[in-house]
Amino acid sequence: MKSKFHPDKNGYYGQFGGAFIPELLYPNVKELEDNYIQIINSDEFQKEYKALLKDYVGRPSPLYLAKRLSEKYNAFIYLKREDLNHTGAHKVNNTIGQILVAKKLGKTKIIAETGAGQHGVATATVCALMGLECTVFMGEKDIERQAPNVARMKMLGAKVIPALSGSKTLKDATNEAIRYWIQHPETFYLIGSVVGPHPYPDMVARLQAVISEEIKWQLKEKTGKENPDTIIACVGGGSNAAGAFYHYMDDEDVELIAVEASGLGVNSGESAATSQLGEVGIIHGSKTILMQDEYGQIVEPYSISAGLDYPGVGPLHAYLFDSKRATFMNATDKEALTAAYELTKIEGIIPALESAHALAVLSKITFKKDQVVVVNLSGRGDKDLETYIKHLED
Ligand SMILES: Cc1ncc(COP(=O)(O)O)c(C=O)c1O
Known part of the structure; x- marks a missing residue:
């Protein structure tokens, strides 16, 4: 199914989209871009993704x-x-899919940003399920107002790192996650929404x-x-x-x-x-x-x-x-x-x-x-x- 609301090969929806990233992240984003559609469309992925959505989610x-x-x-x-x-x-639909992509790419360390904590919890959950290391960035203000989710992430074994800059909310958590990713390019950045550089918006939309x-x-x-x-x-x-x-x-x-x-x-x-x-x-x-x-x-x-x-x-x-x-x-x-x-x-x-x-x-x-x-x-x-x-x- 091809739609005018799907991105072109460079990740553009009309004039919007693309991948504006520092050079250090280029290999990670390119690796994902080269592989995500093939992985998601494979029978093996679809079988595992659908089974987990049914029996786990x-x-x-x-x-x-x-x-x-x-x-x-x-x-x-x-x-x-x-x-x-x-x-x-809904966040778990995406984290189940992305964790399977990350595993296929041989990644063992996962990072994520979270606002309400739902994406953080969903990421910590699938990391526990797959036995992968999980670090979640969260604005200090959100840590206060979404305390139950912070407790859940910790119980699930995730490390929660507070973002202390700006309004101490989702934007700042995302900034911290990207900063960390640049310093630790071996990690897989499991983004929680249809945002970020191509191919993330398209990958997350497909999984949702x-x-x-x-x-x-x-x-x-x-x-x-x-x-x-x-x-x-x-x-x-x-x-x-x-x-x-x-x-x-x-x-x-x-x-x-x-x-x-x-x-x-x-x-x-x-x-x-x-x-x-x-x-x-x-x-x-x-x-x-x-x-x-x-x-x-x-x-x-x-x-x-x-x-x-x-x-x-x-x-x-x-x-x-x-x-x-x-x-x-x-x-x-x-x-x-x-x-x-x-x-x-x-x-x-x-x-x-x-x-x-x-x-x-x-x-x-x-x-x-x-x-x-x-x-x-x-x-x-x-x-x-x-x-x-x-x-x-x-
Ligand atoms: C329950 C719920 N709905 C909606 C959202 C907003 O995110 P999105 O616009 O990516 O769906 C969040 C984000 O944390 C959420 O937890």
């Missing part, structure tokens, strides 16, 4: 018709339950594509049609959205809605609504849209949600935005909290704060009669309980 994740939510918003709202995966989010592959047959089973009218997903770097959109990108009749975090408000100076505030630039090895000042310096992002607190988006999303294929909306901290409490009360599901941003736009859309909507529930809210409890009285 618990896939397929259910597609659940949320009846009370549907009644409230006057549409058929289905939740793609990535929150029910082993380790609690299982989400929309499943939505297609699950929806067909439930409604007789494999296409919903609308798919909604939150965007930090963009991996859960890339996975939920992947098999629908060429079906222009399926509306794709990407939801960014607008923190205290898009124009408050405390936001992570990249598409609204950003311009074209280079971050973490790829050309994309990012929040920057007049000198090209990155503007520190802000969101209550550690996984969305990132000043850029992956190049695929920059292209989806620029080409207007996807609609970009946003939700504030407050709107996300309200949506999280609502889902908890009316459906008995506590969502991750990141996923709550996707849910928050339901109240901003006027649905037409019988509209079929899929919301990608990217993760569960256990890691966010402290934040939820703290804001309950607001």
